[in-house]
Amino acid sequence: MIQVGLFVKKDRQAIRKADEFCAWLEKRNVRIIRKKSHPPGPMPQKRECPELPENLSCVFVLGGDGTFLSAARWIGEQAVPILGVKFGEVGFLSEVTEDALFTAARSILDGKFRTFPRMRLRVTVFRNTKQIVSETVLNDIVINKGALARLARIETCIDFRYLTTYRADGLILATPTGSTAYSLAAGGPVIHPGVPAIIMTPICPFTLTNRPLIVPDSACISIRLAQKSSDIMLTFDGQEGMELTEKDTIIIRKSSHPVHMIVMPERHYFEVLKTKLHWSGGRI
Numbered sequence: 292m293i294q295v296g297l298f299v300k301k302d303r304q305a306i307r308k309a310d311e312f313c314a315w316l317e318k319r320n321v322r323i324i325r326k327k328s329h330p331p332g333p334m335p336q337k338r339e340c341p342e343l344p345e346n347l348s349c350v351f352v353l354g355g356d357g358t359f360l361s362a363a364r365w366i367g368e369q370a371v372p373i374l375g376v377k378f379g380e381v382g383f384l385s386e387v388t389e390d391a392l393f394t395a396a397r398s399i400l401d402g403k404f405r406t407f408p409r410m411r412l413r414v415t416v417f418r419n420t421k422q423i424v425s426e427t428v429l430n431d432i433v434i435n436k437g438a439l440a441r442l443a444r445i446e447t448c449i450d451f452r453y454l455t456t457y458r459a460d461g462l463i464l465a466t467p468t469g470s471t472a473y474s475l476a477a478g479g480p481v482i483h484p485g486v487p488a489i490i491m492t493p494i495c496p497f498t499l500t501n502r503p504l505i506v507p508d509s510a511c512i513s514i515r516l517a518q519k520s521s522d523i524m525l526t527f528d529g530q531e532g533m534e535l536t537e538k539d540t541i542i543i544r545k546s547s548h549p550v551h552m553i554v555m556p557e558r559h560y561f562e563v564l565k566t567k568l569h570w571s572g573g574r575i
Contacts, residue, residue, distance in 0.1 A: 300354025408549035430469030435461030437522035444517035
């Protein structure tokens with residue numbers, strides 16, 4: 292029996308479509324592992340074991356980009372193909388719309404699809420040399436200050452060589468997939484997901500010469516707070532977060548486990564890009 296995952300946004304329209312889709316799959320003798328998305332929150336003290344079976348054929352995500360990011364974290368390091376179905380506002384990570392779900396599902400169940408690997412980052416946090424967090428992100432990590440905090444001083448090294456100490460509201464480290472998310476809003480460049488790179492985008496830097504920087508995906512980036520600070524947060528894909536102290540060191544590398552996104556033949560990256568960003572009069 293074929294098994295598929297179904298990851299659903301907590302939204303009335305998405306849940307209604309998911310119920311309809313489950314009935315459609317069951318008629319085709321497909322077993323469904325269904326999971327609801329959860330709102331963003333603090334990093335849990337104890338990470339639960341993933342509920343994802345090892346023999347899933349694929350995962351369908353009904354929701355927006357935030358739901359897709361949650362689903363990618365649910366998949367973990369498994370090489371399970373994943374399809375985004377748009378129910379959100381922008382949907383850069385969605386491959387099909389709600390109306391095209393069943394047509395796409397027929398092709399996928401028949402094995403008539405291809406995937407495109409999307410790079411992820413492995414983020415490890417050490418506190419006084421002891422590892423306390425190890426997470427994988429598809430879009431980005433963000434170091435930012437709270438509403439009442441002063442400028443963050445973020446000491447940054449690349450391949451263990453000192454680069455600079457950013458004085459800014461924060462710093463974004465993004466994958467090419469994440470280049471169209473928070474990094475873009477902060478003035479970062481758009482990078483095609485096939486480009487092997489990591490983007491470093493300061494948020495409102497005090498020194499205007501601190502500009503976004505693109506480094507190769509082979510780089511190892513290490514970050515520390517340069518002085519005793521409070522109300523500085525580290526967030527992972529905007530889904531979970533933790534408070535940082537001057538005792539913490541963050542190491543960022545390319546993950547060896549990409550996300551395998553299902554792509555439709557009629558959908559082209561640059562067409563999607565110009566439509567989502569309203570270039571040349573395009574509309575979402």
